[in-house]
Amino acid sequence: MDIQTAKEVIDAFHEAKRVWERLPELPEGIVSSHITTLDAIVALTKDGRDVCVSDISSRLKLPRPGVTRTLNHMEELGLIRRYGDPKDRRVTHICVTDRGMQLYRKYVEQYFAALSEKMGALDPKNIRTMIGTIYAVSDALKED
Secondary structure (H helix, E strand, C coil): CCHHHHHHHHHHHHHHHHHHHCCCCCCCCCCHHHHHHHHHHHHHHCCCCCECHHHHHHHHCCCHHHHHHHHHHHHHCCCEEEEEECCEEEEEEEEECHHHHHHHHHHHHHHHHHHHHHCCCCCHHHHHHHHHHHHHHHHHHCCC
């Protein structure tokens, strides 16, 4: 890759950051990782099964200790509730509270429905290429 193209890649990432900054403002104390985690929990519970930390960790491709810290904070904020497995006391399950579902509906369902409408005219193939390229660039630039 030539130097000019490398500069253009970084400029495009900077523009992507500006897009990220246009996301709706979250309520005080709520951060984007809370919304991402709510989204993961809701998706995992759609098939009716109980969700535990390892399920969320696997889905988000994040280490369990970090997910646990996020869940602890979310529980303090009343977004999730933990409950024990009646068959195995060592296992704790997680569910979304009413407050958590309100945030999920507003910041995931409603927001992304509106966003997908705005991007509806874009070529899906180009979108998929962009997504793959962003992750490929990220992987290439990760430090060993």
